[in-house]
Amino acid sequence: xxASLALILLAQLVGEVLARGAGVPIxxxxxxxxxxFGFLLLRDSRIGLPRIxxxxxxxxxxxxxxxGLLMNLSLMFVPAGVGVVGRLDLLRAQxxxxxxxxxxxxxLSLLVTVLVFRAVASRVExxxxxxxx
Amino acid sequence: xxxxxxxxxxxxxxxxxxxxxxxxSYVLADRIAVATGRHPxxxxxxxxxxxxxxxxxxxxxxxPTYFEGAQFVHFLLGPATVVLAMPLYERxxxxxxxxxxxxxxxxxxxxxxxxxxxxxxxxxxxPQPILISLAPKSVTSGVAMGIAEALGGDPTLTxxxxxxxxxIGAILVTPMMxxxxxxxxxxxxxxxxxxxxxxxxxxxxxxxxxAGTFAGIAMGLNAFLTAILxxxxxxxxx
Numbered sequence: 001x002x003a004s005l006a007l008i009l010l011a012q013l014v015g016e017v018l019a020r021g022a023g024v025p026i027x028x029x030x031x032x033x034x035x036x037f038g039f040l041l042l043r044d045s046r047i048g049l050p051r052i053x054x055x056x057x058x059x060x061x062x063x064x065x066x067x068g069l070l071m072n073l074s075l076m077f078v079p080a081g082v083g084v085v086g087r088l089d090l091l092r093a094q095x096x097x098x099x100x101x102x103x104x105x106x107x108l109s110l111l112v113t114v115l116v117f118r119a120v121a122s123r124v125e126x127x128x129x130x131x132x133x
Numbered sequence: 134x135x136x137x138x139x140x141x142x143x144x145x146x147x148x149x150x151x152x153x154x155x156x157x158s159y160v161l162a163d164r165i166a167v168a169t170g171r172h173p174x175x176x177x178x179x180x181x182x183x184x185x186x187x188x189x190x191x192x193x194x195x196x197p198t199y200f201e202g203a204q205f206v207h208f209l210l211g212p213a214t215v216v217l218a219m220p221l222y223e224r225x226x227x228x229x230x231x232x233x234x235x236x237x238x239x240x241x242x243x244x245x246x247x248x249x250x251x252x253x254x255x256x257x258x259x260p261q262p263i264l265i266s267l268a269p270k271s272v273t274s275g276v277a278m279g280i281a282e283a284l285g286g287d288p289t290l291t292x293x294x295x296x297x298x299x300x301i302g303a304i305l306v307t308p309m310m311x312x313x314x315x316x317x318x319x320x321x322x323x324x325x326x327x328x329x330x331x332x333x334x335x336x337x338x339x340x341x342x343x344a345g346t347f348a349g350i351a352m353g354l355n356a357f358l359t360a361i362l363x364x365x366x367x368x369x370x371x
Binding site for chain 1: 155156158159163176177178179181182183185186189190195196199200203204206207209210211212213214215216217218219220221222230231233234235237238239241242245246249250253254257258259260263267270271273274275276289290292293294296297298299300301302305306309310313315317319320321323324325327328329331332334335336338345349351353356357360
């Protein structure tokens, strides 16, 4: 558990350093995600990394920790979300207009994204019919 | 009486109280969501925010005091983003096969979001600083705030609009996709992550792990693309 958390924090820290250092518009944790992905590839490759790694990183504890965090992703938006309640006055002035913009644009964004994904996927996968998820 | 009051003053200033309030409210909200069969309207983020907001309003607690305690939960957003690598890694073959549709949907989705927001906001006569703060609203909050600040918007307002967008998207996605009869969990998840960032991703994980994986990818890619497109779109459409 602690080894898993340490590895996750380390990936985020290195990601943050790279993001700030290079001034790229990618958030540090997203770079950390890439680093964690690289770690998993290396761990499961045949170069024998598992023998020198702490046991929790290879015996499935890392996976359990990750799943536990992802299962409760909603919880982590609560502290920022409560900030909305504190700023209702700010929203009140433009409330109706903002509501229209937010709902319409979010709905159209969902619609266009899913339709383009399906249209391109069915064209690409007609040749390679293996896309079922 | 004054003993009770000093106990309150003590507790109200410690992280313990606000952490407990946050976690308890979340457990309650999650129970409500499960009781409705995870109905989209029973969004756990929305219910928890309302519960905690009510407690703060009744006790007259200022938001910064609350956040002092709740920041430990907020902090976990970073590690949770890092571990999105896990489902991505486990489904890497599926993801790789869907690379072309993903990139096409990313470009179309990000461009549509920006264009619709800017055009609609202009039609409705929304003042320019608010319009700029609106532009990056589908992007995960940290990046969205950075984009808004760079373009001369109000980052605090952006953070609020981002959270609202996430909740709206998480509520809309399931009924919309069912109405469109789209059963491809990759496409459904990707749309949720692109339009509604982490809150959409949390919703996608409730529906299916494949959907959650694709939502996480869309969230990361859209943060990158919108950071590049937002200044261009504002320049073109303004």
